[in-house]
Amino acid sequence: MVHKSAEELAKKARQISISEFFEKNRHLLGFDNPRKALLIAVKEAVDNALDACEEARIMPEINVELIQLADDRFRMIVEDNGPGIIEKQIPKIFAKLLYGSKFHKLSSTRGQQGIGISATLLYGQLTTGKPALIISKTEKNKPAHQIKLKINTQTNNPDVVSSETVEWEEKEHGTKIEIDMEGAYLKGKQSVDEYLKQTAIVNPHLTLIYTNPNAEQFIFPRATESLPAEVKEIKPHPYGVELGRLIKMLDVTPAKSLQQFLTTEFVRVGSGTAKTICENSALLPKTRPKKVSRDMAEQLYNGIKKTKIISPPTDCISPIGEKELEKGLRKEINAEFYCSTTRNPSVYRGNPFIIEAAMAFGGEQPADKTVRIMRFANRVPLLYQQGACAITSSLMNTSWRSYGLNQSKSSIPVGPCTIVVHMTSVWVPFTSESKEALANYNEIVREIKFALQECGRKLASFVNKKKRIKDEGKKRSYIEKYIPHVAAALQELIGLDEIKKKKIEDDLAEILEHTRGELEEIKVDNPDYDPELAKIGKEDKKKEEPVEEKKENKEEPESEKKEEKNDKVENKKKPGQQKLM
Amino acid sequence: MAKKTNNVIEKIQDIAQDIYSTIKKIKQPELEMPIRALSNVEYNEKEGYFKILNRVKLRTLTASTIKTFAQTLRMMGLSKSLIESEDIATKREAYYVSKNWGEARFKEQPESDTVMDDVEAMMRVNREQIGFIPEEKGGDVAGKLIVIDKDQDTGKELKIDCTKFGSGAYSVPSSVEALKFETNAKFILAIETAGMFQRLVKHNYWKKANCILISMGGVPTRACRRFIRKLADGKKLPVYVFTDGDPYGFGSIYRTLKVGSGNAAHINEFFCVPQAQFIGITPQDIIDYKLPTHPLKDVDIKKIKDLVKNDPFIIHHKPWQKALKQMAQMKVRAEQQALAKHGLNYVIDKYLPKKLKDQKTWLP
Incomplete structure (x- = not known):
């Protein structure tokens, strides 16, 4: 056998650019399958648009459009009313990986690394060979710039295909990007529709117009006129x-x-x-x-x-707020009971963070399924990797039985309930670059658990009240059942006539109900509920229902793959759904 | 007897009328009945039985009691119509009658038995007097006794000679009040198990010992207790009891025969045999006769503790306390038929003659 010399081997080794690396490892950024790729693309574009608007203190108005060009090819158009980007910076921002303003500072923005949008461009380029189109306008009386961009993967540098000045009359300022890419459009729990809806729920200051590939348009008007408190940048602790x-x-x-x-x-x-x-x-x-x-x-x-050093300041992060979070949940779910909590700021590894949680219980939610979990980080919905997320593990390690949900040891509880958890921090620790799950830091897990327990206690008092009312109802029907028998027995014993017998029944009802008081009623009373909104992202597959139902029971929602299957089922409407009244 | 019957009907109607007028006043009606439990009886040797005390329970009509309340009234109604038509129903029949009561019907017979016992205790009479009879057999009899009964059709006197059943036996009827007796036997021997009874009958033990043999078959039924009582009282006969040597034989079978039970506290006066005496098998017999034994089970040990601590009869009699503690220490029990270890007829030839002669080996 002929040995190769070190010099020979050294010739083969060469620098790999970051773009090249992600070209081969696109799953690391979340572009692992066509369905997910479409979602990630929309997510990156919308996250950037929201960050830009908020940083410039502009009330965001974002327009998202997906156009199906072929079976597996889509055009994504995302347009915002943000501050725009100056011409010189456009190529670097959109076509150089790890270029960005957010990596070196600590503030609770959505983007962190400066990878996302360029990776999206790269993905589009890889799957269609086409450049991306970017139009940006920074001031009212200035013309807009329209640039076609590609990424040189070997050098990780932008490759400007064309650059020209255009008029963009209808816009004072803003940015619009158009990227063609391979994708698959499906509804369900991990769909673009669902993602945008959840984004609207936790960003009540956003107006979002969304046109899906079926040319259905959804408008999510803003629910508040105030921007979230400005995020402050802090130095590291x-x-x-x-x-x-x-x-x-x-x-x-x-x-x-x-x-x-x-x-x-x-x-x-x-x-x-x-x-x-x-x-x-x-x-x-x-x-x-x-x-x-x-x-x-x-x-x-x-x-x-x-050295003992005091904790970092916490005024640099702003939570959504208990009220707003609950309001968002009310739009989405028609339940009997809502509660929410915002924890005080806490610190992990020198980074301040806040955990918020909300819950919706009862109503039309199925009682025999695992609870629905909605996860958010810095106001961004997390739709994938539920099993790997610190939110999920905290939730499984909370004992829900005492709060009125069913739970087998250390697993996701079962009950007619939706649980929302939001983490906001200057640096959200994700398990991977695709930003799908929170890492399990002890301090974070503990805070999530405390937030869930706070909500749990409120839930428990409601569930107990509901049970009391149910028992009371049972007792009343029990009374009604046996009153005639007492009367009939007395009739037999002392020979009452029918009129006297009837009178005795009435008297008995009075005696027994007098001691019990008014019966309270629990029902769904939720004027905020928005059925149109709730429908978004759900599939309608009514015909297959009985078959699906059976399959579903066997499935554990643990693994990612199974989870996806489950989603399809869980999200459709069920006429036979059990009402817990 | 006729007067008593009317009394019961009157009493039932009084209670119903009372309930009716309470309801008309828009007040919660109540049913009052004595507590039937060992905690509500007292024992003194002179009277010779568990005498019921005055503690009562009130069944107030509320949402949670309304079903039982309705059932109790229904049961009183059934009783009334039974007395009026001079008919009787067994406990099981009463349970089936309840199936006409719609939602108020009983699911299982034990429920209806309890309500029946409540009504009986409320009236403070024996259940025969409110029209209900048990379907259980009263016990088997063999030996020197002639029972005088009536022919059910003609009403003519019937003489039943209990020596003429060969290897079989006379069966005590469920109602014994009308029976009369003729006998020249010297004592009555009440036996726990049918197996031992069979052995004694087969070898005509009654002839040798000049006695009457009665098989109780476990805890004696009311009819069996009443039969022995009437016979012993009427003919001035001593009653000897022969059971297995275990806490069940002492505390449930013998104690119930002699002084009655907590559950039937309201009628113990008539259903007890104060003159009964326990000849065996005592814990000391297990040692004296070197009997083969079984280890005590947890339930046996629990029963012993319970008897020593809570049973007024056992508490009253030091020798019983001693015997039970002795058994607890020995940690074993022995069956009647364990005597067969020394030969199948050892019980007839040696054990019983020896025990009957030596009063010191008995227990009170």
Whole structure:
């Protein structure tokens, strides 16, 4: 056997650009199948549009249109009324992976890495060979720029196919993108329709117009005229920085001393704390950051851990709010009972975060199925990877039996209930770049559990009340059943006539009901319910129902694949649905 | 007898009238009945039976009691019509009659039996007097006894000679009030198991010992208790009881025969045999006669504890307390037929003669 020399092998090795990497690993960004690809594309475009509007403090108005060009080919058009993008930046923003404004700062925006929209472009380019079309206008009296873009995957640089100035009369400012791509349009729990609907629910300040490939148009008008509080950008907290990041920060900082570095690059570090950190690290505060070696950086890293530093400020994140969250849920689900809670801010690894939860119980929801879970992170719906998400595991580790839901040990509870959990943070820890599931940090899992327990306790008091009323109803019918027998027995014993017998029955009813009081009624009373909205994303497959029903019972909603099957079933209307009254 | 019957009807109507007028006043009616349980009886040796105390339970008409309330009234109605038509119904028949009551019908016979017992206790009479009879057999009799009954058609006297049943036996009827007796036997021997009874009959033990043998077949029925009582009282005969050597034989069979039970507290006065005496098998017999044994089960141990702690009869008699504690220590029990270890007829030739002679080995 002939051995190859190291030089020969070295010739084969070459740098791989990030674009090339994702070209081959598109599933890492969520583009693993045509159905999901279409959803991810819409999601990335809408997330960007919303972030842009909010950052510019503009009430967002977004228009989404999907046009079916062929069996498996779609054109996605997303248009916003955001601030627009200056001509020079357009190519980099849309056609260079990992280019963006959000990665190096910490704020609770939807986008984080600067991958999403360029990856979408890349996906379109890979599946159709066509460039993407971007039009952007920044001011009323200025013309708009229209650019056709491709990505050079070898260099991860934009490849401008054409660039021209056009008139865009009807728009004062905004951006519009058009991308052709391979895809599949289906309804159901993991569909574009469902995604947009949930987005509208948790972003009540958004007006969204959506035209699906069947040319059905949905308009989600905004429910509030106030923008969410402006997200503040914060510097990292020392506890949240890893060694590698620390080394890099030391390398690029303009600070002249270690003490200055600590006080200017981090939040919550004053000169006193900075000195303590240096002391705990056995380093001189005057050390020049550039001179800090790897070993010294590790000393510093361990010194930070040893030092008590107050938690980061929490005013940089803004929750949706209990009321708004519950209102959104009321639109979607017609239930007997709603509750919601917003936890106080908490911190994981130096990042502040807030957990919110809401619940809708009863009504038309099926009582014999696992509860429906709606997950959100920074106001973005999470539709995939339910099983891998910290929200799901917290939910399974909460004991729901005492709150009135059925649950076998550590699994998703069963009952006529929808549970919403929202996490907002300056840095949401996702399990992968496709941003589908929250990572299981202890602090996050614990906070989610507390939020669920808070809602659970409210639910329990409702469920108990409902049970009491049901028992009372049973008792009353019981009374009605036996009153005639008491009367008939007395008739037999002392020979009453029919009139006296009737009178005794009336008297008995009075005696027994007098001691019981008025019967309270529980019913669905929800003026916010929007049946048109609730229907969006659901499939109608009424004919197959009996067969589907059977299949469904065997399935565990654990794995992703099964989950998808389940969705189709769970989302259709059931005439025979059990009403829990 | 006729007067008593009317009394019952009157009493039923009084209760119903009372309920009727309470309802008319828009008040919750109540039914009052004595508590039938060991906690509501007392025992003193002079009277010789479990005497009912005054504690009563009130069944107030509420949403949760209305079904039983209706059933109790219905049962009273059935009783009234039975007395009026001079008919009788067995417990089982009464249960089937309830099937006409629609929603108020009984699901299982034990429910109807309980309500019947309630009505009986409410009237403070024996259930025969309110028209109900048990369908159970009263017990088997063999030996030197002539029972005088009546022919059901002609009303003529019938003399039944209990020596003439060969290897079979005379069966105690469910109602024994009208029976008369002729005998020159010296004692009555009441036996727990049919197996032991068969052995004694087969070998004409009654002839040798000049006695009357009665098989109780477990806990004696009311008819059996009443039969023994009437016979023993009328002919001044001593009653000896021979059961298995276990807590059930002592506490349920012997105790019920002698002083009655908690459940039938209201009628114990008539359904007890105070003169009964326990000859065996005592815990001491197990040792003295080296009997083969079975280990006590958990239920047996529980029963012993319960008897020692809660049974007024056992509490009253020190020797019984001692015997039960002895058994608890030995942790074993022995059956009557364990005597067969020493030979099949050992019980006839040795055990019974020896025991009957030695009063010191008995228990009160």
